[in-house]
Amino acid sequence: MPLPRSERTATTAVPEATVARLPVYHRALVALAERGATTVSSEELAAAVGVTSAKLRKDLSLLGSYGTRGVGYEVDYLLYQISRELGLTQDWPLVIVGVGNLGRALANYGGFSSRGFRIVGLLDPDPEIVGEKIGADFLVEVRPLDELEDVVTEAGVLIGVIATPAHAAQAVCDRLIAAGVRSIMNFAPLVVAVPPGVSVRSVDLGLELQVLAFHEQRKLGREEVRS
Amino acid sequence: MPLPRSERTATTAVPEATVARLPVYHRALVALAERGATTVSSEELAAAVGVTSAKLRKDLSLLGSYGTRGVGYEVDYLLYQISRELGLTQDWPLVIVGVGNLGRALANYGGFSSRGFRIVGLLDPDPEIVGEKIGADFLVEVRPLDELEDVVTEAGVLIGVIATPAHAAQAVCDRLIAAGVRSIMNFAPLVVAVPPGVSVRSVDLGLELQVLAFHEQRKLGREEVRS
């Protein structure tokens, strides 16, 4: 939704709204594959992810004509195609800056490695944390914040995760970009400024709750009126 | 975007897209207030949150005509109005189910209490974790999962947070709703099914990264073509 117009590649033009849904399809397909399903109809898959079947078909048709009429989509094949489109078939090294509670949660989150994301660096300024080994599978050692540029350069990191307090976020963001990172995942509760060409996605945990509170308040208001 | 049409209240009709931006405005205004600003123009505030000034003004005008022409918006006053609209002026008790890394991160997240959210229950099935005291300010004790219904009922909890593994999420969700919860914040990587009238917001950490990977792959593809 941010994403300046110029950024939108004209090559195959997949709408942003569709891109946002592709990972959801991917997730649902993985679940189906684990359950042993070989084929799935647009109707079934749509129900599983909570969209209409028409939307699902339109989304998938943007990627190509995978799927056979009269039968549906072959789970494995579709899964591969979506993975390829999302870039999940290749290896994405990433760094996480800030090893607080959230940083640890991210480092321990199992859903990364299975999707091609590999944590190659954990960085924190606190000397007490530096040296600590974190992560369930790959034991990654926390390194001092000063080595940020080294880690990024050595491993060719293109994606950086900011899990620092708000006051440190912008500085970290600038350093990441200067070192060569071009996609930022920001968990700090502020809008980070980036030069054009750099993608940012922000997730603010408190922000999501506020949206829920808004709807909840509306529900309460309506009930009062009704009574 | 999910949200069935019938759900959209006709009372004052604030578009969903605007609701999603209000917390961002709120956040920026808090930062401005801390910096000592008394008034702010739509241009300034828009720049701070990364939207156009027209969009910002239109959003704010939906709430009412706060702000004086020729001057701008009074920070404190606008902050109060947005807070009220979002329901941040009242107290929202909430429970967090699943005290893993993410659950801890949420429990320790400082941004909740200042926005009216109060964690009244931490629940986990693991006996080793039960009894542990978590949280920086309010020391909340982890209680066994069986007491979910008790906690929800006693404190009148309307908002529930699911921070469990995927396989446990749907069952927890059902129990929360049965106990009286009407808004679900879901961090488990799956789409939870809920009856109509219940709001759900899902945040999948891995999902966001996949969107970034998609854009990054597009950038790489374009560079290859160019060279």
Add this chain to the structure above:
DNA sequence: CTGCATTGGAGTACACGTGCACAAGCGCCT
């Protein structure tokens, strides 16, 4: 091999959200 039922894919109409531009209103300065 033929007919039928099923299902993906394309085309179309509509609604929502966005950006632009202008008018209305407030405060300040002369």
Add this chain to the structure above:
DNA sequence: AGGCGCTTGTGCACGTGTACTCCAATGCAG
């Protein structure tokens, strides 16, 4: 007291995304 400049608020047109409908392709059964 009056005009001038600044900023808000809003009507309108545009583009994007979504929902709906139709059609043809395809597998399966007889």
